[in-house]
Amino acid sequence: MLIKITRSTLSKSLNLQLRCFSQAAAAILPDDPSAPLTYLDGLPRPDPRYDETILATPRASSGTRVSVKERNAGRVPSIVFEQEDGQHGGNKRLISVQTNQIRKLVGHIGRSFFVSRLFDLEVRSEFGSGDLIEKVRVLPRKVHLHSGTDAPLNVTFLRAPPEALLKIDVPLVFRGDDVSPGLRKGGYLNTIKRTVKFLCPADIVPPYIDVDLSELDVEQKILAGDLKVHPALKLLRSKDEPVCKIAGGRASDQKKSK
Structure with missing residues (x-):
């Protein structure tokens, strides 16, 4: 079975390798390799204020x-x-x-x-x-x-010209603590990291990364690989590094919350 590789496909592939993007970035790269990347809906973008x-x-x-x-x-x-x-x-x-x-x-x-x-x-x-x-x-x-x-x-x-890749410690913003099951049971948030290092294309540097605690229960954790970011960002730490954890409250507190 022969697979036809067009010049356009090869160009895009080389562009991805040269710019060190993740494989997932291929789905959102523009048709024109020279065109800048853009922020995606649902992800943080810089506040114009x-x-x-x-x-x-x-x-x-x-x-x-x-x-x-x-x-x-x-x-x-x-x-x-x-x-x-x-x-x-x-x-x-x-x-x-x-x-x-x-x-x-x-x-x-x-x-x-x-x-x-x-x-x-x-x-x-x-x-x-x-x-x-x-x-x-x-x-x-x-x-x-x-x-x-x-x-x-x-x-x-x-x-930071458009083609630059920047190593950035992106700040984390924790949300959903008011509805987190683990926190409502008397647990407490153990914040292990306040920033996570990514290699970021200069056109889409995130101002911060949202960390959703709304479904986190006692003794559950969020890992660096769980963070939702633009697929063109490359994590520069192990994806298994913990970012935060809901540490358990006292047993009596958990029983009262049930």
Whole structure:
């Protein structure tokens, strides 16, 4: 029996291998391999309320004295790295961003959500200047905050062009605790992980992953492989790693709830 393989089919197959997508992604890839992926209905997508362009200026040098001077002037010393193969940094650009803007973003959406969300970054010769040096989409990779004041001390960004694959610790949001059978019986939620690492195409980075507790009973658990995500995301941990578990309540509590 001969199987006819068309050029179109072969192209799609190679595209999947090159972009490191799961086999399940083949069903939702667009006909045009160059077309961007899109978010799927029923899965979380970024809240447009927090779409914001991060403003920056170039920084000529680094070091402790320079960093102190920048912070005293209301700026956060930062770095932008390239995404050479979608995973490793290189070709860095030294920049400074505005302290108030970073503090506001981290405060509004939370630290773990800030470092799992893409932003536009505009680098200008000076803040408020019309001289645009670069505009690029970036992923905040790390943000260091002052232990006492939560003021941002420095930020590391990665360039995130459409073809990039990004290693991201995606935050988990637990829902359904009000109807969970195990919790209603007196059990308690043992949160084992608050983020799970995925390799994400830059066009469909999830802002978070919903974890449904509504059917979880006492001593039952949810594994990393149970999480519902876009099929083009690749889990970078064992699918058998537990995310959460309903630990048992006292026997007397369980009897009363029946």
